[in-house]
Structure formats: C-alpha cells, structure tokens
Amino acid sequence: MHYFFKNLTFGAGDFVSLFSLFFDNLSTLLGFSGAILGLSSTSTVLPEIVFQRIIPAAGIMLFLGNLYYSWQATRLTEKYGHSYTAQPYGLNTAGGFPFIFGIIYAVYFSYTPVCPADGSGCDPLEEENNRVELAWRICVAANFLTGIINIILGFFGPLMMRVFPVAAMLVPLAGIGFTWLALNQIAPNFATPAIGLLPVFLIFTQYYGRGRFHVGKGFYLPEALPIVVFGVAAGWIYGTNTTVTDPVAPGIWAGGAFIQGLSDIGPYIGVVLPFSIAASFVDMMCLVSAQKAGDPYPIGETMIADGIGTLLGAILGSPVGTVVYVGHPVHKRVGAKTGYSLMNGCIYLVLCLSGVFPVILSLIPVIAIGPIIFIFGLMICEECTMHIAQRHHSAIFFGLFFGVTDYIYTQFGPSNPNNGPNAMSKGSALSCMLWVAIIVYTIDRKWVHAGIFCMVAALFAGIGLIHQNQAFENFMTGFQGVNDTSPFQFMIGYFTMAGLCALMKILQVVNPKKLQPEEEGYEDDHGYLPEISEKGVDDLFETWWDPINKASADKDTTVKTAASERFRDDADV
Numbered sequence: 001m002h003y004f005f006k007n008l009t010f011g012a013g014d015f016v017s018l019f020s021l022f023f024d025n026l027s028t029l030l031g032f033s034g035a036i037l038g039l040s041s042t043s044t045v046l047p048e049i050v051f052q053r054i055i056p057a058a059g060i061m062l063f064l065g066n067l068y069y070s071w072q073a074t075r076l077t078e079k080y081g082h083s084y085t086a087q088p089y090g091l092n093t094a095g096g097f098p099f100i101f102g103i104i105y106a107v108y109f110s111y112t113p114v115c116p117a118d119g120s121g122c123d124p125l126e127e128e129n130n131r132v133e134l135a136w137r138i139c140v141a142a143n144f145l146t147g148i149i150n151i152i153l154g155f156f157g158p159l160m161m162r163v164f165p166v167a168a169m170l171v172p173l174a175g176i177g178f179t180w181l182a183l184n185q186i187a188p189n190f191a192t193p194a195i196g197l198l199p200v201f202l203i204f205t206q207y208y209g210r211g212r213f214h215v216g217k218g219f220y221l222p223e224a225l226p227i228v229v230f231g232v233a234a235g236w237i238y239g240t241n242t243t244v245t246d247p248v249a250p251g252i253w254a255g256g257a258f259i260q261g262l263s264d265i266g267p268y269i270g271v272v273l274p275f276s277i278a279a280s281f282v283d284m285m286c287l288v289s290a291q292k293a294g295d296p297y298p299i300g301e302t303m304i305a306d307g308i309g310t311l312l313g314a315i316l317g318s319p320v321g322t323v324v325y326v327g328h329p330v331h332k333r334v335g336a337k338t339g340y341s342l343m344n345g346c347i348y349l350v351l352c353l354s355g356v357f358p359v360i361l362s363l364i365p366v367i368a369i370g371p372i373i374f375i376f377g378l379m380i381c382e383e384c385t386m387h388i389a390q391r392h393h394s395a396i397f398f399g400l401f402f403g404v405t406d407y408i409y410t411q412f413g414p415s416n417p418n419n420g421p422n423a424m425s426k427g428s429a430l431s432c433m434l435w436v437a438i439i440v441y442t443i444d445r446k447w448v449h450a451g452i453f454c455m456v457a458a459l460f461a462g463i464g465l466i467h468q469n470q471a472f473e474n475f476m477t478g479f480q481g482v483n484d485t486s487p488f489q490f491m492i493g494y495f496t497m498a499g500l501c502a503l504m505k506i507l508q509v510v511n512p513k514k515l516q517p518e519e520e521g522y523e524d525d526h527g528y529l530p531e532i533s534e535k536g537v538d539d540l541f542e543t544w545w546d547p548i549n550k551a552s553a554d555k556d557t558t559v560k561t562a563a564s565e566r567f568r569d570d571a572d573v
Contacts, residue, residue: 007074008342013335017088019224021344023372024325025090027185029058030361030369032091032320035100036136039108045129047248049136049317051358056252057316058091059352065089065309065322066345072297072305073338080548084295085332086341087302088325092282092310093180096320101410103142104319107135134264139319141261143310146321150283150307157284157299161544167388167395168437169288172429173326174384174396175403176282181326181377184407185370192367195234199371202227207375224372231368245362250355258314282429286324289380292387293329294547330379389534395439402432423485427466434460438497444532447508451501458494462487504528 033050040046066089073086111131113122153160189196205211206223213221235241283303290297302324310321331340351357384396405421406428424431434457441450457466464471467490475487513527535543 235365
C-alpha cells in the first residue's frame with residue numbers, strides 16, 4: 001500500500017476537478033431528490049426515504065467508490081510508470097433518471113389501492129405511504145438486478161470491446177452529455193435570466209476564454225469558484241432561495257427492501273430490464289472515453305467494482321446505482337490525477353451521513369450548480385468528435401437524436417405515445433449504441449458486421465428492450481397497422497435492413513472494384529468498393545493498452561538518448 005500514499009496527489013488540477021466532480025454529484029443528487037420528492041405531496045414516509053435512506057446510501061457508495069478508484073489509479077501509476085488520472089465516480093445520471101421516471105413513477109401511478117372503491121375503512125395516508133414504499137422498494141430491487149448484470153457483463157467486457165466500434169461506445173455518452181449534463185443543467189438559468197445568464201457566460205470566460213481571476217502571484221481562482229460564489233449570492237439576494245431547511249437525524253439505513261422488492265417486481269420486469277441493461281453499458285462507454293484520453297483501465301475490474309458498489313447501494317436503500325462517471329478526459333485535461341476522487345468521497349461521506357444534506361440543498365441555488373455540470377456535458381461532446389474518425393461523424397449526429405428524444409419524453413411526456421420520436425426515446429442508450437454501430441460498419445462497408453447488428457437490433461426490438469415502454473408485451477399489436485410502433489413492426493424494419501446488408505455483401509464479393517483510385521480507368525470500374533479497416537477503430541481491445549506501451553517506449557527512447565549523450569560527452573572528455 002506504500003504506492004497509494006506515494007502516488008496520491010493534491011495539486012491544483014485535483015482541486016479544479018474536485019469542484020467540478022463535487023457539484024456534478026450534488027447536481028445529480030439535487031435532481032434525483034427533487035424528482036422523487038415530487039412523487040407525492042402528502043406522503044409522510046417519502047422525506048424519510050429520500051433523506052434518511054437514499055442520501056446516506058449515496059454517501060457510503062461515493063466514499064467507497066472514490067476511495068477505490070483513487071487506489072486503482074495509484075496502483076496503475078506505480079505498475080506502468082504512467083501518470084493516471086483517477087476515474088471519476090458518482091451516481092449513474094444516465095440510468096438514474098430513467099429509473100426514477102420509468103420505474104418509481106410507473107409503479108406509483110399504476111398502483112391498485114387495497115381499499116374498497118368507496119374508501120370506507122381505509123386510511124388515505126397509510127395507503128399513500130404504502131404506494132410510495134412499493135414504488136421505492138421495486139426500484140431498489142431493480143437497482144440490485146443492475147448490479148448483478150454489471151458484474152456478469154464485467155466478465156464479457158473485453159469480448160464486447162472487440163465487437164463494438166469506438167463510436168458506438170462514445171456517442172451514447174455524448175447524447176447524455178448534450179441533454180442531461182448540458183441542456184437540462186442550464187434550463188433553470190434561462191428560466192431566471194436576470195441572474196441566471198451570467199453564470200452560463202462565466203463558463204465560457206473561465207474555461208474557454210481563459211479569463212481566470214488572478215488573486216496573487218502565480219495563483220488563480222479555480223474556474224468553478226466565481227460561478228458558485230456569484231450564483232449563491234445572486235440567488236439569495238434575488239429571492240430564489242429564501243429559507244434554510246432543517247437537518248435530519250444522522251445515520252444510515254440498511255434493510256431487506258431489495259429482497260422484498262424482488263417478490264413484487266414481476267409485473268414490472270418488462271420496464272426494469274431495459275433500464276438495467278442500459279445502465280450497465282454506461283461503464284463500458286466511460287472506459288472507452290478514458291482510454292481515448294490516454295488512461296486505459298482494466299475493463300472487467302471496473303465493471304465488477306461498479307456492480308459491487310451498486311449492490312451495496314441497493315442493500316442500503318438506494319434506487320439508483322453508481323458508476324465510473326462521464327468526463328474523465330476533461331479531468332485529465334485540467335491536470336487532475338488521484339487526490340480529487342478521494343477528497344470528493346470523504347466530503348460526501350460527511351455530508352450524507354451527518355444529516356445536513358437537506359440544509360446544503362436549500363443553501364445553493366440551481367443556477368450556481370447547473371453551469372458547472374454544463375461545461376462537462378459540452379466537453380464530453382467535444383471529446384466525442386476528437387476521438388471518432390471524421391468519416392463517422394454523421395453517426396454522431398444521428399446518435400444524438402436518441403438522447404434528445406429520451407430527454408424530451410422523460411421530462412415532458414409524449415402527446416402521442418405511438419409516434420416515432422417516442423419510440424426512439426425508449427431504451428435510448430441501447431438504441432443509440434446499436435444504430436451507431438450499424439452506421440459505422442455501413443460507412444466502412446463491413447456489411448457482415450452491419451447485418452449482425454441489424455439482427456441484434458431486431459432481437460432487442462422483438463423482446464421490447466428498445467422502442468417500447470416495457471419488454472415482453474404487445475408483440476403482435478399493429479400486425480397490419482399503419483403508423484404503429486409495436487415490436488413486430490420494428491422487427492420487420494430491422495430484418496429488412498439486415499437483408500439489404502446481405503445483398504450489399506454479395507455484390508461486394510461477386511463484383512468487387514478491381515482498380516485502385518490512382519490507376520487509370522478507376523472511374524469506369526463500376527464494381528463495389530472494399531471494406532475500410534483502420535487501426536484503433538476496428539481493433540479497440542487489441543490496441544487497448546497502446547497508450548501505456550507508447551508512453552513506455554517514449555520513456556525508453558528518452559533514457560537511451562540521455563545515456564547516448566552522456567556517453568558522447570564522456571568520449572569527448
């Protein structure tokens with residue numbers, strides 16, 4: 001363990017990233033808490049569930065996870081002699097909101113009262129509390145299932161990296177960054193423009209314009225600090241914040257809600273399963289993002305560790321899991337290494353278990369927090385364009401459609417539940433991943449690969465994991481219907497796509513292009529173009545550790561050059 005303290009850093013970059021990661025997690029907790037508390041205005045058990053079960057569970061998960069990933073980064077730094085930036089760790093933003101709106105809300109509003117129809121002999125408050133408890137319990141069980149799926153997928157992570165192109169892993173993250181981490185975060189600022197616009201503008205002056213505020217020789221304020229200071233002051237002066245919430249009793253809850261929820265989850269498994277699988281895939285996407293930034297991490301280890309953290313959270317009463325966070329390349333870009341993650345975990349352990357979290361939430365207005373998360377969402381989109389081959393950029397913008405529709409229909413609900421955009425929003429992360437893979441392989445004319453992904457999409461659509469409100473239902477609805485979005489209709493569509501891929505492959509084999517572009521008569525050769533293969537695009541797992549190998553090679557070259565120069569100097573003497 002000596003290497004842990006040896007490679008633990010607390011530099012300027014760590015504190016910059018601490019601000020961002022802290023407020024990123026805070027914003028997510030604010031969003032989760034507000035969404036769950038908005039479920040019922042009469043339930044007396046709901047505040048207890050949020051502040052004395054979910055928040056303490058989040059504190060434990062964040063502390064242990066951040067501690068682990070700080071240790072992982074110091075271990076790999078020591079092993080490879082390469083300066084690692086710890087993987088950011090936090091609540092699963094991409095999976096959390098769908099869990100809350102798609103499971104908790106779905107269960108709550110579909111609850112069948114036990115009371116007689118006339119309400120006689122029934123306590124309305126007790127019935128409301130039972131309704132809330134059931135919704136929370138089932139979501140906790142769903143979170144437990146997500147942890148198990150994450151662990152299982154951890155053993156197959158390297159295999160999946162061999163199959164999925166880079167773009168299929170990064171574009172869904174860009175969709176999350178563009179919507180939940182960017183648009184959703186600055187929406188409150190534009191709803192309060194008098195004091196909300198300046199924090200958004202400060203993002204560009206501080207991060208992009210490099211207009212950092214200097215307070216002494218060689219020292220400048222962290223980019224996020226002026227935004228927070230102005231936002232808090234303006235919020236209280238302007239009146240968006242008027243009262244401070246009382247703290248709650250400190251402590252932590254643990255119980256068998258995740259087991260009890262499993263017995264109730266049967267009717268809702270079709271809703272739960274797509275969200276659980278999609279939430280598990282977020283890990284792989286973040287790992288690819290970190291690898292492209294120069295820090296390859298063990299795939300299986302990370303996915304299994306996140307699965308264990310999610311299982312622990314479910315046992316402690318959390319309906320949402322924790323994962324390595326989006327935004328690692330941004331933390332690396334600002335110079336963070338290992339200490340920021342540990343500091344973030346320690347802060348949240350105190351805040352979440354001491355009972356003061358409701359006070360913190362009431363002190364800091366959303367206009368101060370949102371812009372800090374916004375910059376990370378923006379930078380994730382930037383990183384996506386940097387690490388994806390230019391010929392695949394059309395797949396980026398197409399893939400964003402799924403994230404945008406998911407955001408719109410999660411936030412505002414569909415006016416017509418049977419329309420195309422609503423179907424695109426269901427299972428959006430999985431749909432995006434599959435479609436981007438299909439488009440990338442189509443652009444590269446790898447028709448077999450594209451056809452296989454079309455078949456997988458057909459299978460997922462038939463089951464209802466994508467494009468449907470829940471799985472395993474209404475397969476044949478709309479068998480001959482027009483403008484119908486049943487699983488059967490989507491299966492037909494994906495099978496026809498697979499058939500076209502098969503036709504294109506046959507033509508490519510039977511009538512290939514025989515001349516090279518530089519040869520005379522190339523334009524008159526009407527054969528079908530061959531596949532495009534590119535190192536780092538098609539063999540991601542094979543090149544997974546290339547950043548480390550390259551760094552080691554560069555280091556060896558530097559050492560050899562220095563030794564050679566010393567030898568020449570000695571020879572001259």
